[in-house]
Amino acid sequence: xxxxxxxxxxxxxxxxxxxxxxxxxxxxxxxxxxxxxxxxxxxxxxxxxxxxxxxxxxxxxxxxxxxxxxxxxxxxxxxxxxxxxxxxxxxxxxxxxxxxxxxxxxxxxxxxxxxxxxxxxxxxxxxxxxxxxxxxxxxxxxxxxxxxxxxxxxxxxxxxxxxxxxxxxxxxxxxxxxxxxxxxxxxx
Numbered sequence: 093x094x095x096x097x098x099x100x101x102x103x104x105x106x107x108x109x110x111x112x113x114x115x116x117x118x119x120x121x122x123x124x125x126x127x128x129x130x131x132x133x134x135x136x137x138x139x140x141x142x143x144x145x146x147x148x149x150x151x152x153x154x155x156x157x158x159x160x161x162x163x164x165x166x167x168x169x170x171x172x173x174x175x176x177x178x179x180x181x182x183x184x185x186x187x188x189x190x191x192x193x194x195x196x197x198x199x200x201x202x203x204x205x206x207x208x209x210x211x212x213x214x215x216x217x218x219x220x221x222x223x224x225x226x227x228x229x230x231x232x233x234x235x236x237x238x239x240x241x242x243x244x245x246x247x248x249x250x251x252x253x254x255x256x257x258x259x260x261x262x263x264x265x266x267x268x269x270x271x272x273x274x275x276x277x278x279x280x
Contacts, residue, residue, distance in 0.1 A: 119234035127240030
């Protein structure tokens with residue numbers, strides 16, 4: 093009788109343990125297409141447009157210098173024979189130095205734009221991670237995976253895709269922060 097009780101108790105514990113293991117394996121998961129998030133996010137589009145505009149402004153300043161250099165180079169070729177070898181060597185060295193300076197200026201401009209935009213995009217990615225984390229907690233997800241350029245999910249059913257929800261969430265948040273910024277600017 094004692095053996096039967098112990099056996100039944102052991103069997104009951106085993107069934108309970110199996111049920112708990114089954115429950116623990118059922119996770120609520122979702123994924124986000126991170127490339128699509130960045131493509132369709134209003135804030136990311138605004139950052140991209142900002143740096144395109146900044147690039148155009150900085151590029152136009154550099155273009156004026158390049159045009160001036162090209163004009164000097166054309167005049168050099170016209171005047172080289174007339175002014176003699178010593179003049180041509182000196183002027184040629186000056187033009188070579190200017191060309192090198194223009195190359196350095198262009199590289200510096202590109203580096204500056206990449207660094208500035210990189211900082212803003214890193215900040216944006218950090219804020220999106222927080223939004224996704226908060227969203228995941230609110231919706232009761234155990235895991236939210238990312239797909240896109242840096243894919244960490246090789247396959248998932250479409251019904252687990254919450255990309256549209258996150259895009260709407262970040263765009264709404266960005267729009268509301270724009271309205272707050274406009275209201276603060278009007279107060280000042």
